[in-house]
Amino acid sequence: MNIVQIITGIGVILVIAFVIVVFMFLRVWVKALASGAKVSIFQLIGMKLRNVPPSLIVDARISIIKAGLDLTTDLLEAHYLAGGDVINVARSLIAADKANIDLKFQRATAIDLAGRDVLDAVRTSVIPKVIDCPDPKKGGPAMLDAVAKDGIRMVVKARVTVRTNLERLVGGAGEDTIIARVGQGIVSAIGSSATYKEVLEHPDKISRKVLESGLDSQTAFEIVSIDIADLSVAGTTTGDVANVGAMLETERAEADKKLRQAEAEGRRAMAVAMEQEMRARVQEMQAKVVEAQAEVPRAMAQAFREGNLGVMDFYRMQNIDADSSMRKAIAGDERDEKSK
Numbered sequence: 001m002n003i004v005q006i007i008t009g010i011g012v013i014l015v016i017a018f019v020i021v022v023f024m025f026l027r028v029w030v031k032a033l034a035s036g037a038k039v040s041i042f043q044l045i046g047m048k049l050r051n052v053p054p055s056l057i058v059d060a061r062i063s064i065i066k067a068g069l070d071l072t073t074d075l076l077e078a079h080y081l082a083g084g085d086v087i088n089v090a091r092s093l094i095a096a097d098k099a100n101i102d103l104k105f106q107r108a109t110a111i112d113l114a115g116r117d118v119l120d121a122v123r124t125s126v127i128p129k130v131i132d133c134p135d136p137k138k139g140g141p142a143m144l145d146a147v148a149k150d151g152i153r154m155v156v157k158a159r160v161t162v163r164t165n166l167e168r169l170v171g172g173a174g175e176d177t178i179i180a181r182v183g184q185g186i187v188s189a190i191g192s193s194a195t196y197k198e199v200l201e202h203p204d205k206i207s208r209k210v211l212e213s214g215l216d217s218q219t220a221f222e223i224v225s226i227d228i229a230d231l232s233v234a235g236t237t238t239g240d241v242a243n244v245g246a247m248l249e250t251e252r253a254e255a256d257k258k259l260r261q262a263e264a265e266g267r268r269a270m271a272v273a274m275e276q277e278m279r280a281r282v283q284e285m286q287a288k289v290v291e292a293q294a295e296v297p298r299a300m301a302q303a304f305r306e307g308n309l310g311v312m313d314f315y316r317m318q319n320i321d322a323d324s325s326m327r328k329a330i331a332g333d334e335r336d337e338k339s340k
Contacts, residue, residue, distance in 0.1 A: 025041055025048075028044060032058045032062065036065055037058065037061045039058060052077050052080055059087070060076050060087055064094065068097070069093060075105060082109075088118060089105075092118040092119040101122065122164070124162075124163055126163075128162060129162060130159050132157070132229075133157070133182045133183055134183055143230070144156045144157065144183050146191060147190070149191070149193060149194050152196035153234040155233075157228075157229045159226075160178060160225075161223070161225045161226075163221065163224055164220060164222075165220060165222045168219065175221070177219055178216065178221055181219075185210035189205075196233060207226040300314070
């Protein structure tokens with residue numbers, strides 16, 4: 001085998017390889033060429049070598065070109081290699097352009113790479129979406145509880161209409177924050193109302209006050225409107241306590257009653273203890289009287305021995321004592337008869 005045959009064989013192999021490559025990318029290349037989104041064969045080969053699906057990039061570029069926009073294949077490849085959804089970004093750019101929304105490719109790719117659905121965000125910018133507040137599907141209660149100044153407990157449900165703010169979509173708070181802020185605003189607005197009747201008569205004041213609070217600050221949405229979907233006094237259907245103020249006053253009165261009863265019981269215990277102490281003191285005094293009386297016979301005996309008291313004096317004292325006892329007995333009988 002001479003050198004000519006070797007060169008001829010290599011040339012034939014290269015031609016066959018080129019033909020195979022051309023046939024591999026021919027359909028994609030012709031499709032791009034016919035659609036006005038021209039892509040060279042070498043660009044398609046480079047995509048294949050970089051593990052980028054050529055048909056995906058070409059389809060995205062064709063849709064963008066047909067919509068009157070222009071993006072290079074390098075930008076689309078870069079977004080694909082970064083882990084983004086090229087088709088979704090292309091559709092979002094087309095939808096934003098048709099809706100006269102200023103959405104740049106860099107912002108669209110940033111939103112997509114941040115994990116948000118950029119196409120859904122564009123659609124929500126065009127057609128606002130409605131969020132229930134509270135939302136039972138997200139684990140929240142079915143209704144919001146709020147208490148007016150007169151103590152009447154009310155339950156309320158609102159519907160918040162929002163549209164996506166593409167400028168704040170990256171780094172902005174999501175739906176859960178909107179629901180929490182609106183719920184807080186409604187509770188605060190009802191709590192500042194003088195009576196529950198005022199809330200029932202003018203529910204639009206509540207929604208207007210909440211809407212003017214700027215609750216969509218630093219969020220990915222712009223609040224279009226807040227509408228009160230359901231508003232009623234608690235307890236009318238569920239049997240719950242409606243007049244929270246009265247319930248609290250009743251509980252406070254009951255607590256005051258128990259406190260006063262405890263204080264009265266303490267005073268009664270102190271009075272009983274003092275009574276027992278007085279009785280003990282009376283018995284102590286009586287014991288001292290008995291002790292003093294026991295000293296009288298001793299003193300009289302001592303007086304007899306010393307000659308200070310005579311027999312006649314003793315008899316005279318006995319007579320006086322007997323007269324005193326008789327008078328006491330007579331007086332006691334008269335009192336008993338009068339009492340009868």
